[in-house]
Structures are given as structure tokens and as C-alpha cells.
Amino acid sequence: MQKCVIELKNIEKRFGPVVANDGINLQINRGEILCLLGENGSGKTTLMNMLSGIYQPDGGEIYADGKPVAIRSPKDAFDLNIGMIHQHYHLVDVFTAAQNIVLLDEDGKMDMSAVNSRVSEICSKYGFDIDPKMKVYDMSVSQKQTVEIVKILYRGAEILILDEPTAVLTPQETDKLFAVLRNMKKDNKAIILITHKLAEVMDVSDKVAILRKGKYVGTVITRESDPQKLTDMMVGRTVSLNINRPEYQNPQDKLIVEGLTCLNYEGVKKLDNVSFTAKTGEILGVAGIAGSGQKELLESITGLYPVKAGSVRFINEDKSETELVGKTPGEIRKIGVGMGFVPEDRLGMGLVGSMGMTNNMMLRSWRKGKGIFFNRKNPEKLARKIWDDLEVVTPSTTFPVRRMSGGNIQKVLVGREIASNPPVLLTAYAVRGLDINTSYAIYNLLTDQKMKGAAVMYIGEELDVLLELCDRILVLCGGKVSGIVDARNTTKEEIGFMMTSVGGIKGGDRK
Ligand SMILES: Nc1ncnc2c1ncn2[C@@H]1O[C@H](COP(=O)(O)OP(=O)(O)O)[C@@H](O)[C@H]1O
Numbered sequence: 001m002q003k004c005v006i007e008l009k010n011i012e013k014r015f016g017p018v019v020a021n022d023g024i025n026l027q028i029n030r031g032e033i034l035c036l037l038g039e040n041g042s043g044k045t046t047l048m049n050m051l052s053g054i055y056q057p058d059g060g061e062i063y064a065d066g067k068p069v070a071i072r073s074p075k076d077a078f079d080l081n082i083g084m085i086h087q088h089y090h091l092v093d094v095f096t097a098a099q100n101i102v103l104l105d106e107d108g109k110m111d112m113s114a115v116n117s118r119v120s121e122i123c124s125k126y127g128f129d130i131d132p133k134m135k136v137y138d139m140s141v142s143q144k145q146t147v148e149i150v151k152i153l154y155r156g157a158e159i160l161i162l163d164e165p166t167a168v169l170t171p172q173e174t175d176k177l178f179a180v181l182r183n184m185k186k187d188n189k190a191i192i193l194i195t196h197k198l199a200e201v202m203d204v205s206d207k208v209a210i211l212r213k214g215k216y217v218g219t220v221i222t223r224e225s226d227p228q229k230l231t232d233m234m235v236g237r238t239v240s241l242n243i244n245r246p247e248y249q250n251p252q253d254k255l256i257v258e259g260l261t262c263l264n265y266e267g268v269k270k271l272d273n274v275s276f277t278a279k280t281g282e283i284l285g286v287a288g289i290a291g292s293g294q295k296e297l298l299e300s301i302t303g304l305y306p307v308k309a310g311s312v313r314f315i316n317e318d319k320s321e322t323e324l325v326g327k328t329p330g331e332i333r334k335i336g337v338g339m340g341f342v343p344e345d346r347l348g349m350g351l352v353g354s355m356g357m358t359n360n361m362m363l364r365s366w367r368k369g370k371g372i373f374f375n376r377k378n379p380e381k382l383a384r385k386i387w388d389d390l391e392v393v394t395p396s397t398t399f400p401v402r403r404m405s406g407g408n409i410q411k412v413l414v415g416r417e418i419a420s421n422p423p424v425l426l427t428a429y430a431v432r433g434l435d436i437n438t439s440y441a442i443y444n445l446l447t448d449q450k451m452k453g454a455a456v457m458y459i460g461e462e463l464d465v466l467l468e469l470c471d472r473i474l475v476l477c478g479g480k481v482s483g484i485v486d487a488r489n490t491t492k493e494e495i496g497f498m499m500t501s502v503g504g505i506k507g508g509d510r511k
């Protein structure tokens with residue numbers, strides 16, 4: 001059996017004017033874990049979708065076991081033993097794991113006991129941990145992902161493609177997944193893992209193929225490379241991966257949250273008795289599995305989400321306190337609580353699409369009710385600073401923001417919030433989807449604000465960044481505060497346990 005199962009030569013794919021893939025070469029081998037590394041939008045998903053039969057290339061050739069092939073449909077891919085786990089799962093909620101696994105089986109016969117035993121066999125062979133009889137709606141994200149993987153193995157996949165599978169996992173779940181991948185590798189399967197996390201690349205892969213802006217940069221052997229080299233290849237120039245974490249002298253309480261409880265429209269508790277204090281000169285990180293109450297926390301503090309019980313007190317310069325619960329978002333902003341929240345709809349967050357950057361800067365300062373930006377010179381200066389610092393791609397500061405790309409709109413939104421110097425700065429998902437350079441520029445701007453004495457809250461997705469950037473980390477679990485730890489003296493593992501069980505009791509149950 002030859003080692004190379006699939007080879008891509010000079011693959012090209014365009015979407016209208018966008019060249020998503022241009023001259024890509026890739027060799028996929030049995031018994032090997034290949035990471036496909038690249039920044040957002042570099043063409044990773046598009047390339048793999050051509051192997052799984054979702055798109056057809058506009059140019060180039062694909063070889064399977066040395067012979068040229070055309071993969072015109074998912075069925076063609078499957079006939080070549082290629083299986084892909086997409087970022088969004090395709091499971092039927094009301095079915096059990098086993099029922100989902102056989103759903104795509106063509107002969108249609110449902111001898112469930114035979115299915116269950118075959119599923120159990122696959123699970124024990126590779127080290128999966130699922131109950132075939134469990135219903136999908138009772139499963140955690142990680143369990144659903146496991147079902148997707150077992151599903152394609154059940155159908156006989158030899159070449160497995162996983163598109164950013166760890167984005168939704170805790171560190172412990174990621175370790176488990178990697179153990180499974182290593183078992184598959186031992187079983188001589190070919191594995192392609194898409195990721196943009198360097199620590200994972202270094203941990204699990206044998207080789208790394210790097211894409212940059214749709215182009216193929218090269219393939220390197222992991223143990224002959226290092227995170228800095230990989231980043232430089234990914235970005236195309238040298239990027240500093242250091243986050244500076246200076247210590248602020250004498251932090252003071254700035255925002256005191258006590259017993260904050262919020263219900264959603266169905267009466268379900270989204271925040272449950274949340275208490276903490278945010279201090280001046282500090283970045284307080286917030287970690288948690290997606291949907292653990294992060295969004296509700298930020299929105300309830302800023303007056304956008306109804307509060308059932310509890311208080312949020314803002315400490316004024318003269319040490320007097322102002323209760324924020326019950327105030328409107330506009331009033332809370334005026335008091336000095338700024339929010340850089342990056343939702344799906346970036347234009348919904350107080351940017352006017354038809355205006356350019358400069359006018360959008362003025363908009364923010366008018367709302368704040370202060371006169372400092374009333375001449376045009378300051379907003380223009382501010383717009384230019386954001387344009388430079390965050391490398392906003394726009395022809396001018398008057399170019400309508402609506403016509404910028406999503407990532408650039410996000411830079412304007414987050415940059416403006418940071419630059420308005422609020423005493424309390426709340427940010428959520430500020431770097432989601434941005435490239436590495438801009439992400440690090442934003443970390444630096446947040447640290448600048450902290451050293452100017454702002455109380456900064458940073459709700460983030462990447463634990464590595466939370467650990468390096470923040471002073472303390474608050475961990476949410478199911479709407480409760482699982483714990484607050486000193487970021488300088490904790491580990492990913494400790495936070496991972498706290499994410500899945502309140503208080504972080506080892507071996508605690510997730511559901
Ligand atoms: N169906 C599509 N239609 C138009 N453009 C697309 C489509 N899919 C991807 N693109 C574009 O192709 C480029 C590469 O995207 P993608 O493969 O998703 O990147 P990655 O997975 O590396 O983040 C991006 O510029 C993206 O906007």
C-alpha cells in the first residue's frame with residue numbers, strides 16, 4: 001500500500017472575483033496527521049470542501065492512490081473513503097446517537113442491536129466515549145462532535161477531515177479528541193485537521209501545510225518547526241506573539257456586581273446569582289463554554305438585558321456609588337461604561353453604515369454627551385489612529401463603513417470603543433475572526449487602557465490568550481460563577497475543570 005492516498009496539484013477555486021484557492025499543492029498520507037493552518041479567510045474550508053465533493057475546482061488535479069479523480073458529489077468523496085466533519089453538525093436532535101449514525105446508511109435496514117454493537121466496537125477501538133442510546137438533544141457539543149466522527153468511521157472513512165473541531169471544546173475535551181486522532185493514525189488512517197491554534201498544531205500534527213490569502217505557502221515537518229516560524233509563514237512577515245502584561249499599582253474597586261440574576265423570555269435562568277468586582281488597572285477575563293452566560297452578563301451590566309435580581313454598582317471618582325440596574329443603556333454609557341461587543345450583526349452596534357469612519361467617531365462622542373470631539377479635527381485624528389493601529393482596509397476615512405468587509409467594520413467598532421477611554425470597558429469577542437496582527441494590536445490597546453486605570457473586562461474564546469492577557473479570570477459555568485482565579489497562577493486545565501463544573505471539582509459532570 002503506498003503511503004500517499006490523496007494528492008492535490010495546483011488546485012484553483014474562485015467565487016466570482018474572489019480567488020479562494022490559487023495554486024494549492026497538498027499531499028495526504030496514511031498514518032499521518034496533517035494540520036492545515038491559515039488565518040481566517042485563507043481558503044482552508046474551501047479547499048477541503050473540494051475533497052468532500054461540495055465544490056468542484058476551477059483548475060488543477062486531484063489524485064487518489066495515484067490516479068486522477070473527479071469528486072463531483074459527497075457520494076463520490078465517500079466512495080473514495082473521504083469523510084469530513086464540518087463546523088456545523090448535521091444531526092437529528094430527536095434521534096439517538098446510533099440512529100444518527102445509521103441515518104445515511106444506504107441499505108436502510110435498521111437492526112439496531114447490530115448497529116449498537118458495531119458502534120460500541122468503533123468506540124472502544126479508538127477510545128470514544130458515547131452512549132449509542134443517548135438522544136442528541138441531551139448531548140454536549142463535544143458529544144455531538146463525537147457522534148459525527150463515529151458516523152463517518154462507521155461508513156468506512158479512511159481519510160478524515162476535521163474543520164476547526166477544537167473551537168467548541170474545553171482543553172480536556174481537546175486532549176480526548178487528540179488521543180482519538182492518534183489512535184486513528186496508528187490504525188493507518190489519514191487525518192487532516194484544520195485549525196488556527198498553534199499550540200494544537202505543535203501538539204498533535206506530523207506535518208503542517210500553510211495557506212495564506214488563498215495561496216499555498218508550503219508544507220513543513222512539525223518537529224522541525226516552531227510557533228514563531230509557522231506564524232511568520234501564515235502571516236507573511238514577522239509578528240510578535242508576546243503579550244505584555246504590566247502590573248498596575250494599587251487597583252481600586254470600580255464595578256461591584258452582586259447577586260446578578262437574569263431570566264430569558266422562557267423564564268430560564270441565564271445568570272444565576274453572579275457576584276464579582278471589576279477593578280481599575282486590571283483586565284478581568286471571562287471564560288466559559290459558549291453560551292454559559294457571557295453575553296447576558298455583558299448585556300445586563302450595560303442595560304440591554306432585563307435583570308431579575310441583584311445589583312451593579314459603579315464607583316464614582318469621589319467614591320460615591322451609582323446603581324446601574326434599572327438605568328437605560330444610554331444612561332449607563334454616559335456614566336462611563338463602554339461596550340465593545342462584537343455580535344453577528346456588527347452594523348447593529350451603533351455604527352451608521354452610510355457614514356465613513358470619521359463621522360462614526362463623532363457619533364460616539366456625541367452620544368457620550370461630552371464636547372471634546374465637537375470639532376472635526378479630533379474624530380478625524382482618532383479615525384486615522386484606528387486606521388493605522390488596526391490596519392483597517394478602506395480607501396479613506398470618509399468611505400461608507402457599510403461597504404467595508406466584516407472584519408474591517410469590526411476593527412472600527414472595537415477601536416472606537418477602546419479609544420473613547422471609558423472608565424469601565426467591556427469587550428466580548430473583540431478579536432473573533434480577525435487576523436493575528438490585528439488581534440495582537442487589540443490586546444495592546446486593551447492593556448494601554450488598563451494602564452490608564454480603566455477597569456477592563458475581556459470575554460474571550462481562546463484560553464491561551466486569556467491566560468496571557470488578563471490579570472484575573474472569572475469562569476462561568478451554566479450562568480453561575482464557577483470561580484475567579486489569578487491568571488498568573490493558574491493553568492488551562494484548572495480553568496477547563498471550572499468551565500464544566502461549578503467550583504472545578506475534578507471529574508465533575510458536564511450536564
Ligand atoms: N460560497 C462562497 N461564496 C463566495 N465566497 C466564498 C464562499 N466560500 C468562501 N468564500 C470566500 O473564499 C475565501 C476563503 O474562505 P474559506 O475557505 O472559508 O477560508 P477559511 O476556512 O480559511 O477561513 C474567503 O474570502 C471567503 O469569503
Ligand SMILES: [Mg+2]
Binds near residue numbers: 044045046
Ligand atoms: Mg473555515
